[in-house]
Structure formats: structure tokens, C-alpha cells
Amino acid sequence: MDKPILAVVAVAALVAAVVWGRSAQRMQRVWQRIADEFGPDADATVLARSAYRKELHTVTLYAVIAVASAVAAVWEIREADFGFAFILLPVGLSILFGRDFRREARLSEDRLLLERRAEEVLSQEELAPRRWADRLAPEELPDFPGFELGRVYQAGTGLMAGDFYDVFRVAPTRIAAVIGDVTGHGIEPSITAFQAKYLLRVFLRQYRDPAQALEELNRQMSSLERFEEFISICVVVFDTEASTLRVASAGHPAAWLWHDREVRPLRATGPLLMLDPNGEYMSREIPLETGDLLLLYTDGLAEARAGEQLFGEDRVANTLRRDPGAAPDVLCKTLLEAARDFATEPMTDDVAILAIRRG
Numbered sequence: 001m002d003k004p005i006l007a008v009v010a011v012a013a014l015v016a017a018v019v020w021g022r023s024a025q026r027m028q029r030v031w032q033r034i035a036d037e038f039g040p041d042a043d044a045t046v047l048a049r050s051a052y053r054k055e056l057h058t059v060t061l062y063a064v065i066a067v068a069s070a071v072a073a074v075w076e077i078r079e080a081d082f083g084f085a086f087i088l089l090p091v092g093l094s095i096l097f098g099r100d101f102r103r104e105a106r107l108s109e110d111r112l113l114l115e116r117r118a119e120e121v122l123s124q125e126e127l128a129p130r131r132w133a134d135r136l137a138p139e140e141l142p143d144f145p146g147f148e149l150g151r152v153y154q155a156g157t158g159l160m161a162g163d164f165y166d167v168f169r170v171a172p173t174r175i176a177a178v179i180g181d182v183t184g185h186g187i188e189p190s191i192t193a194f195q196a197k198y199l200l201r202v203f204l205r206q207y208r209d210p211a212q213a214l215e216e217l218n219r220q221m222s223s224l225e226r227f228e229e230f231i232s233i234c235v236v237v238f239d240t241e242a243s244t245l246r247v248a249s250a251g252h253p254a255a256w257l258w259h260d261r262e263v264r265p266l267r268a269t270g271p272l273l274m275l276d277p278n279g280e281y282m283s284r285e286i287p288l289e290t291g292d293l294l295l296l297y298t299d300g301l302a303e304a305r306a307g308e309q310l311f312g313e314d315r316v317a318n319t320l321r322r323d324p325g326a327a328p329d330v331l332c333k334t335l336l337e338a339a340r341d342f343a344t345e346p347m348t349d350d351v352a353i354l355a356i357r358r359g
Contacts, residue, residue: 010069017062024055136164136193137352144175146240150328150355152336156300156348162189163298163350164197173241176204179296179354180233180252192229196221196273200235210235210248211283214270218250222277231273234266234296238288238358245294248283251275253302256317258293258324259286263317266294293328293357295320297335300349304339311339328355 031048038044137153149167162182170176178200182189199220203213214235221231234252238245247255251272254265270281297316304311319335326334332353340347 004073007070007073010066010073013062013066013069017059017066020055020059020062024052024059027052027055136190136197141167144169146359147175147238148328148357148359150330150332150353152329152332152351152353154300154336154347154351156185156350162193163300163352164193165296165352165354166197166201167354167356168201170204170237173239175238175240176210177236177238177294177296177354177356178204178233179298179352180231181298181300181350181352183230184228188226189229192221192224192226192231195224196231196233200233204235204237209283210237210246211269211281214248214250214273214281215279218273218279218281219277221274224274226274230275232299233273236266236294236296236356238356243288244285245288246283246285248281250279250281253297253299254313255297256295256320257286258291258295258320259289263321263324265313265317288358290358291325293320293324293331293355295331296354296356298350298352300347300351301335301339301353303349304343304347304351306342306344311342315342328357331355 027048031045031052034042034048035045137151139151139153141149141151143149144167151165153163153165162184164178164180166176166178168176178197180193180196182193182196196217200213200217203216204210207213207216214233217233230251232250232252234247234249234255236245236247236255245257247266248270249255249266249268250270251268254267257264257266266284266286269283271279273279295316302311302313302316315338316335319338320331323331323334332355335353336351339351
């Protein structure tokens with residue numbers, strides 16, 4: 001043998017043919033399983049058959065190269081030419097199946113685009129509730145000179161929340177704090193909460209008295225005729241010029257105010273929103289001093305359950321009473337942790353807590 005290089009090529013090509021042959025056998029089994037499950041004309045079956053054919057083509061090519069190289073290494077040049085003529089076999093297969101390969105390549109490209117769109121849809125479906133929830137209960141609140149704010153939010157079941165809160169300036173010397181809860185779970189209460197939150201922004205800028213803003217909000221939301229939904233909401237407007245706060249509450253759990261070295265409740269001043277379109281609301285005005293702290297929360301906190309016992313409003317008030325000087329964000333986290341420790345059952349309702357201290 002005077003052509004050792006061709007002999008090495010022949011051996012290497014034979015090894016490659018064996019490797020690709022094993023892969024082709026496995027791909028053939030995959031193709032057959034897919035065909036049995038989805039049928040012979042399904043896209044998945046066509047693509048699996050195409051992958052098998054391509055691997056079989058590769059096996060044939062390496063096998064022919066191995067044979068031709070072996071012939072060329074052993075025989076004289078004319079016989080070698082005859083050996084290399086076998087390469088026409090895989091070339092012919094390429095020409096024969098070329099149109100199918102192009103069609104199947106386009107099919108693969110189309111499936112790739114569909115899968116990419118599906119991934120984008122899934123990503124949007126996952127992201128949208130988070131963005132929506134962040135509009136209702138934002139992780140970051142604006143800074144207001146002279147006030148210290150804390151908040152905490154825990155979703156109950158799912159990402160679509162019915163709880164919401166808001167803190168915003170309604171005038172140069174007045175700041176509004178709002179917390180609310182729409183009955184139910186899922187997308188519908190979340191949409192209602194979104195509408196109520198941003199309508200209330202408009203009405204609180206239009207009416208100086210939060211009770212009037214609630215009455216207008218109640219009329220507007222009642223006109224939607226969602227008879228299975230109700231909204232509890234508490235609105236507090238801080239007036240830095242008059243050093244007062246004015247509060248109005250539509251059936252919301254009692255807010256708690258640390259003022260004059262005692263904890264006092266700020267209870268509802270009217271019915272739930274959407275219960276009666278002609279519902280009437282009142283507001284209370286309270287002096288506001290440096291160091292006073294307002295604590296607002298939704299009923300998911302007070303209704304944390306241990307058997308038949310609820311965490312309750314008194315435990316909320318006692319937590320504030322024990323450490324009224326705690327930073328608002330620390331107080332909110334402490335309350336949520338206390339409710340979690342108390343509960344022996346999963347807290348399935350949303351929990352929103354908002355604390356504001358006058359500096």
C-alpha cells in the first residue's frame with residue numbers, strides 16, 4: 001500500500017459512517033413514534049422524517065467516501081476513478097430529495113417563528129399581571145417632604161390583585177393617602193380596582209372633602225352595574241398648612257392613628273362603594289402633629305386565621321401601641337410577619353399595609 005493517507009481517510013470515514021448510522025437508527029425510531037402518535041402527515045412527523053433522511057444521507061456519503069478511499073489506496077488509478085464514481089450516489093440522493101429538504105427547511109423556519117411567538121405570548125401573559133399589580137400596589141412610593149412612608153403587599157391567590165393603595169399630592173399643601181379592596185379574586189376585581197384608584201385621583205383633586213370624592217366615585221362605579229362587586233376604601237387627606245388630616249371611609253376596616261400618645265380607630269363613615277348609588281359619606285377632621293402615625297390596611301391582614309380565631313383589629317392596634325416610634329416600613333413588615341406567625345391556615349386573601357408618619 002503506497003497511499004497510507006487514503007487508507008487513514010478510509011478508516012476515519014468508516015468510523016464516521018458508523019457514528020452517523022447509530023444516530024440515524026435513533027432518529028428513525030423517533031420518526032416512527034411521532035408518526036404513530038400524530039399521524040404520517042403531521043408537521044412534527046414531516047420534520048422528524050426529514051431529519052432522519054438527512055442523517056441517512058450523511059451515513060451514505062461517509063460510507064461511499066470510505067469505500068472510494070479504500071479503493072484508491074489499494075488499486076491502480078483507473079480502478080480508483082471507478083471507486084470515486086460511487087460518490088455520485090449521495091449526490092443523486094441530494095438532487096432527488098433537494099426539493100423536499102428545502103420545503104422541510106421552510107417548515108422548520110415557520111415552526112421556529114411560531115414557537116418564538118408562543119414564547120413571547122407566554123412571557124407577556126406572565127409579565128402583564130405583575131405590571132398590572134404594580135400599578136395597583138406599587139413597590140415604590142413617591143417622596144413627600146415632611147412625611148415618612150412605609151408599605152408592604154402580599155398577594156393572596158394568583159397575581160391579579162383586588163387590593164390597592166395610593167399616595168399622591170392633590171394640592172401644594174395637601175397629600176392624599178388611599179387604600180382599598182374589591183371583593184373577589186382574579187381579573188374582574190383587579191380591573192375594578194384599577195378604575196376606582198384612578199377615578200379617585202380625579203375626584204380628590206376636584207373635591208376638597210374626601211367624603212364628596214367618595215360619593216362621586218360611588219355614583220360612577222355603581223353605574224357599571226357590577227352587582228357582585230363591592231369596594232371598601234379609606235381616604236385620608238393630610239393638610240400641611242392647617243396641620244390636620246381629614247378622613248372618609250367607605251366600609252373599610254378601621255384605620256389606626258397614633259396621636260396624642262394614644263392609638264385611636266378611624267372607622268367607616270359610610271357604606272361600601274357600589275352597594276347603594278345614593279350612599280352618603282361623611283368625613284372627620286383631626287389635628288395632625290409631628291410624630292403622628294397613620295396605619296391603613298386591607299382586611300386580609302385582620303382576617304388571618306388560626307382555627308376559628310382571627311388576627312383581628314385589636315392585634316393590629318396593639319402592634320402599633322407597643323412600638324409607636326417604629327419606622328413606617330418596619331411597622332408594616334412587623335405586622336405582616338405577626339399575621340403570618342399567627343395564621344395556621346394559608347393567607348389566601350391579598351394583604352396591603354400602608355403607614356405614614358408626619359415628620
